[in-house]
Amino acid sequence: MPTPHKTRPDALTMEVVELIGDVVARFYSDYEDAAAEHALTGAQARLLSLLSLEPLPMRKLAQKLKCEPSNVTGIVDRLEARALVERRPDPADRRVKVAAATEAGLQVARELREGLRFAREPLAGLSPQERESLRDLLRRMRDA
């Protein structure tokens, strides 16, 4: 058995991995661009995007962003300085600060969402059936 330890992926899998890498790079850079159009960094855009769904305490934000809470402080600071986000006290626990998007923040989040060119444009070239099968495949990847 020449396969050492870790099973080596076949050519097809490798190609798909390569393709995912390409698509990821492009989506990512498109996301950064879309954020930049609103003078936001990627991290700020992601945080604001989260808050556009529901207000969250700092701790939860850190969990969702997979980073340390001390990091969130700075990002929220900068968004708060631009009045896109505000910190609210939690009546149930005076230690926690709940970050919430302001009206302006919600508006920016909406525009951001709609400005995501890449994810949409290439999709336009796919038929509805193809989009459905893509959806199913992606779902299974996500849930794997």
Next chain:
Amino acid sequence: MPTPHKTRPDALTMEVVELIGDVVARFYSDYEDAAAEHALTGAQARLLSLLSLEPLPMRKLAQKLKCEPSNVTGIVDRLEARALVERRPDPADRRVKVAAATEAGLQVARELREGLRFAREPLAGLSPQERESLRDLLRRMRDA
């Protein structure tokens, strides 16, 4: 016509965009983790990965990484300090410095490639036919 200016995507498209976002986030974080296992940052890993294909002048590296040349200087500095990359003079143009992966760098790049868990693991749950159709769909997205 209620559609304002920019055409609003339908629900299916929106869902696929959402899914791509999820998959992108997961792939990205997996890539960072794989890099971290070799004590590399994401940027260092991407640069090293490029150099594992072929040596490139600093200027070209900046183009491929979509950043300013002055930024590449620092990343190559740090990789060179660890002897994963070296700067070579270009005999044809003495202004140019060609960055090239060392043997150790090539080895790390290989391990990095093989350590990419996420892109592979969820793929394992897909049949060969499904992987093929995923490949085709991704290709069309990339080339769109």
Next chain:
DNA sequence: CCATTTACTTCAGTGCCTTAAACAACCATG
């Protein structure tokens, strides 16, 4: 030969991110 352009670096400044340490508020126990 000189002016311009090109390749790279250096420097200053910003943001993201981590760890360690501080602080306040919560909570359980004696």
Next chain:
DNA sequence: CATGGTTGTTTAAGGCACTGAAGTAAATGG
């Protein structure tokens, strides 16, 4: 209650990624 441990947030120090402006050296084109 008091006390001591835990939890949520912030501050501070430091590293890396990144940009823009300025500097140096080498190429290039009148």
